[in-house]
Amino acid sequence: MNIRVPTPDDVAAAADRIRGHVRRTPLIGVPSGTFGVDAPLALKLELLQHSGSFKPRGVFNRALTRDVPPAGLVIASGGNAALALLHVGRRLGHAVEVFVPETAPAVKVAKLHHYGANVHQAGRDFAAAVVASERRAAETGALLMHAYDQPEVVAGQGTVALELERQCPDLDTVLVACGGGGLAGGMAAWFDRRVRVVAVEASGSPTLAAARAAGERVTISVGGVAADALGASRIGAIAWEIAQRAIDEVVVVPGEEILDARQRLWDELRICAEPGAAAPLAALVNGGYVPEANERVAVIVCGGNSDPATLKAAR
Structure with a gap:
């Protein structure tokens, strides 16, 4: 199968295209010892992006490169891509329709309904929602959007890396x-081995780790605390192509350590991240990734669509 993989030029073009539609999210530095990590870190706060995650970058890029039919846009999502599509549809004046699994977090589904989205809950997992969205697009003629496995979407997510490199050129x-690998793949496509990219997966959905072990994309069972955001059952075809040459390492972290890292973000910085967004920090806290002396390390905090009531009181 011929897979079109975004290049750095595609990412740069996406950045130009979506400028004015997305926020330049802040990068903050934290000193060594913060979170119990023996290294200074830079946190890219992509949870402050429109709709609460990095997802609008890719959705805007695809919507702005296609002729959108009167039926509008349709997507399947665990929640964040649906929220992004709703934002993009409102901004560009397109009708949108979203399919989420029955297991989608109530806080995300409620937010979709609050903003008037046409929401369908279909099946127990993301894969079932994808099938329903594809069927709907075929019926209505709507432009099908994929949460992570279309070239324009991956290139759009790669603009996080382009922006990060401008904020931290010595990374x-x-x-x-x-x-599914849209963000990790897009960032690796931009950096193209100039910066070391470490993909961090939850133990309940290690799609890239499983593919590397098998030497090919495989379907896995999905579960655990981060399944709503990191709940793909198979690494995206585009991300897999990029990962084989440009993602240096994969770290898998247990769910309880993700929740601990999430709590630390709240305790130390009052950042209310969703579990999936805390996974990269968990890899540093638990020693899954240990920076070398003087290594300049950034962590992407990629989503904040989470219920603050699930966090503990200040410790």
Whole structure:
């Protein structure tokens, strides 16, 4: 199968295209010892992006490169891509329709309904929602959007890396959460081995780790605390192509350590991240990734669509 993989030029073009539609999210530095990590870190706060995650970057890029039919846009999502599509549709004046699994977090589904989205809950997992969205697009003629496995979407997500490099030009390593691989793949496409990319997966959905072990993309069972955001059952075809040459390492972290890292973000910085967004920090906290002396490390905090009531009181 011929897979079109975004290049750095595609990412740069996406950045130009979506400028004015997305936020330049802040990068903050934290000193060594913060979170119990023996290294200074830079946190890219992509959870402050429109709709609460990095997802609008890719959705805007695809929507702005296609002729959108009167039926509008349709997507399947665990929640964040649906929220992004709703934002993009409102901004560009397109009708949108979203399919989420029955297991989608109530806080995300409620937010979709609050903003008037046409929401369908279909099946127990993301794969079932994808099938329903594809069927709907065929019926209505709507432009099908994929949460992570279309070239324009991956290139759009790669603009996080382009922006990060401009904010931190002497970066050595970036840790990024990986589910379907749109963000990790897009960032690796931009850096193209100039910066070390470490993909971090939850133990309940290690799609890239499983593919590397098998030497090919495989379907896995999905579960655990981060399944809503990192709940793909198979690494995206585009991300897999990129990963084989440009993602340096994959770290898998247990769910309880993700929740601990999430709590630390709240305790130390009052950042309310969703579990999947805390996975990269968990890899540093638990020693899954240990920076070398003087290594300049960035962590992508990629989503904040989470219920603050699930966090503990200040410790």
